[in-house]
Amino acid sequence: MSQSCALHSVYQHHLVQAPNATMLIQDDQHISYVQFDQLVQNTETWLRQQGVKRGDHVAVWLINRVEWLAIFFALARLGATLVAVNTKYRSHEVHYILANSQAQYLILQLNFRKIDFAEVIKGVDASSLTQLKTIMMVDADDNTPTTLLNRPVVRFLPTLAHAAPLTVSDDNAPIEGTAPGSFKNTQSGAVATATEEKTSLKVNSLILEDLPVIFFTTSGTTKGPKLVVHTQKTLSEHVRHIATGYQFGAPGDALLTALPLCGVYGLDSALAAIAARMPVVLMDFFDVASASQLIKQYNITHIFGSDEMLRRFAEQNPEPIAFTSLKLFGFAAFSARFVELAQELIPRGFPMRGLYGSSEVHSLFSAQRNDLPLEERVLGGGTPAAGALASVRVRDPDTQELCATGLSGEIEIKSPTLFKGYFNNPEATSQAFTQDGYFKTGDLGYLRGDGSFVYQSRIGDTMRLGGFLVDPTEIEDVLAAQPDIESAQVVGVEINGQPRAVAFAIAKNKQCPPDVTATLKGVAKTLAAFKIPAHLWFVEEFPTTASANGQKFQRVKLRELALEKLQEHSAAPSISKK
Numbered sequence: 001m002s003q004s005c006a007l008h009s010v011y012q013h014h015l016v017q018a019p020n021a022t023m024l025i026q027d028d029q030h031i032s033y034v035q036f037d038q039l040v041q042n043t044e045t046w047l048r049q050q051g052v053k054r055g056d057h058v059a060v061w062l063i064n065r066v067e068w069l070a071i072f073f074a075l076a077r078l079g080a081t082l083v084a085v086n087t088k089y090r091s092h093e094v095h096y097i098l099a100n101s102q103a104q105y106l107i108l109q110l111n112f113r114k115i116d117f118a119e120v121i122k123g124v125d126a127s128s129l130t131q132l133k134t135i136m137m138v139d140a141d142d143n144t145p146t147t148l149l150n151r152p153v154v155r156f157l158p159t160l161a162h163a164a165p166l167t168v169s170d171d172n173a174p175i176e177g178t179a180p181g182s183f184k185n186t187q188s189g190a191v192a193t194a195t196e197e198k199t200s201l202k203v204n205s206l207i208l209e210d211l212p213v214i215f216f217t218t219s220g221t222t223k224g225p226k227l228v229v230h231t232q233k234t235l236s237e238h239v240r241h242i243a244t245g246y247q248f249g250a251p252g253d254a255l256l257t258a259l260p261l262c263g264v265y266g267l268d269s270a271l272a273a274i275a276a277r278m279p280v281v282l283m284d285f286f287d288v289a290s291a292s293q294l295i296k297q298y299n300i301t302h303i304f305g306s307d308e309m310l311r312r313f314a315e316q317n318p319e320p321i322a323f324t325s326l327k328l329f330g331f332a333a334f335s336a337r338f339v340e341l342a343q344e345l346i347p348r349g350f351p352m353r354g355l356y357g358s359s360e361v362h363s364l365f366s367a368q369r370n371d372l373p374l375e376e377r378v379l380g381g382g383t384p385a386a387g388a389l390a391s392v393r394v395r396d397p398d399t400q401e402l403c404a405t406g407l408s409g410e411i412e413i414k415s416p417t418l419f420k421g422y423f424n425n426p427e428a429t430s431q432a433f434t435q436d437g438y439f440k441t442g443d444l445g446y447l448r449g450d451g452s453f454v455y456q457s458r459i460g461d462t463m464r465l466g467g468f469l470v471d472p473t474e475i476e477d478v479l480a481a482q483p484d485i486e487s488a489q490v491v492g493v494e495i496n497g498q499p500r501a502v503a504f505a506i507a508k509n510k511q512c513p514p515d516v517t518a519t520l521k522g523v524a525k526t527l528a529a530f531k532i533p534a535h536l537w538f539v540e541e542f543p544t545t546a547s548a549n550g551q552k553f554q555r556v557k558l559r560e561l562a563l564e565k566l567q568e569h570s571a572a573p574s575i576s577k578k
Contacts, residue, residue: 006209031160069261083098087262090123096225097217108136134152210232218360229419265357269304313350326351340481355382360439360441380455394412412438418439460556462492465499491558493562500533503537504537535566
């Protein structure tokens with residue numbers, strides 16, 4: 001192992017070679033590598049003075065901002081772990097993450113646009129957070145409370161406004177005086193507690209690189225999310241794979257970070273751009289109008305997101321070629337009919353390519369080749385960024401035999417940058433891997449002849465119908481293509497001892513949904529008989545769960561709703577409408 005696997009190595013080379021080059025852009029302010037590194041050092045020193053040490057878990061609940069990244073690199077230098085908290089989480093979810101991560105510190109801000117952090121905090125049960133010591137408040141002011149969750153609140157002081165190092169000051173005490181040391185800006189050039197232990201960059205890099213650096217969360221659609229552990233080595237190596245595998249860093253390249261840094265998708269893409277010396281334009285909160293303006297202002301070449309984001313772009317950018325600078329719009333599909341979306345948008349200047357990733361294998365694990373036909377180019381999956389270092393295979397979930405090319409089964413992945421396990425959950429960790437070290441993704445897909453792969457759906461969402469394994473999105477696409485249907489979701493249930501598909505749909509005219517019988521007759525023109533839903537119900541909306549990458553449909557809740565409806569209407573005809 002070499003020192004290059006510690007997290008700080010992601011930008012250290014550029015700090016030496018091009019210290020004044022633009023690393024980040026926030027609110028039209030350009031932050032160079034040397035400015036960012038100074039902020040990281042100041043943050044590290046300040047955190048150390050608050051008692052943060054190697055092995056500690058620090059929850060960070062912030063929007064996208066330079067301080068988020070500075071805190072992350074500072075914690076890595078200390079050998080501490082950042083617990084990424086989704087800004088969309090509500091009280092129950094925040095409590096779950098704080099309690100199960102055993103976080104000793106929480107860094108947050110209270111107010112931001114549509115997110116009322118203070119209101120969410122009120123619903124968190126402070127008494128059960130036995131490990132939590134201190135709250136660190138970004139953007140604190142005179143109205144900031146002195147305590148939250150029955151813990152002292154300390155002003156988080158390291159910001160970009162500090163042009164010089166920080167120093168200890170007795171006249172700038174924390175809001176609650178129980179925490180050690182605090183800091184203010186000074187022109188003296190003296191760093192706080194200079195006689196203290198040496199900078200954590202001098203900690204043995206072999207120790208640093210194998211320490212947990214971040215806990216990501218799984219989506220947790222049916223129960224509490226698991227905490228996915230990545231080390232400095234697995235993260236830093238993966239973002240370099242992205243940078244080289246997808247040829248980041250050509251002259252003029254720039255990334256727009258439209259996804260939250262608290263999620264693997266937003267963070268991995270940002271760090272990969274930094275590793276490639278691409279300027280990263282930070283968006284604190286995604287909206288189409290702001291994103292469109294930033295793409296044009298900074299000639300953005302790379303952006304990553306979801307098909308939902310693309311639809312919103314398309315609605316507000318009707319011109320034939322909206323963004324001439326774009327080279328890559330990598331996306332993950334969370335809803336049906338994304339191929340039709342690509343057929344509309346690619347000719348209009350949206351260079352869409354399908355991706356694959358997860359908290360466990362990292363985002364942007366793979367991407368589809370740009371030379372594939374459009375219909376293949378936008379499918380999930382692709383070729384791993386790590387190339388030959390990563391291996392993908394597919395296993396039949398029933399026979400447990402490895403699948404031949406083109407046959408669907410569970411995707412299994414082996415890579416040097418796989419997660420190290422689920423925090424404090426050895427049973428789940430053990431169950432997640434095969435004996436020979438492959439991660440069992442729980443995703444359905446198949447291999448292509450060229451060695452790439454295609455993601456189809458979650459294994460738990462697939463249905464065994466008529467003796468065949470059926471991807472629900474196939475039926476959803478056909479339903480959504482009906483003239484009066486906006487979107488559809490399909491789940492499998494047992495009816496009269498037989499597995500059957502049932503569907504939920506949102507009508508384009510919610511006040512007057514189409515006739516169910518006529519709709520299913522239209523579907524029957526395209527689908528085999530065993531795939532036609534036994535029931536179709538129209539609803540106002542689908543149940544979703546918030547993830548850092550977008551809203552994900554909760555098929556488990558739809559399945560429960562379907563069983564309730566079947567029980568309520570057991571005497572109804574096999575095709576019903578309600």
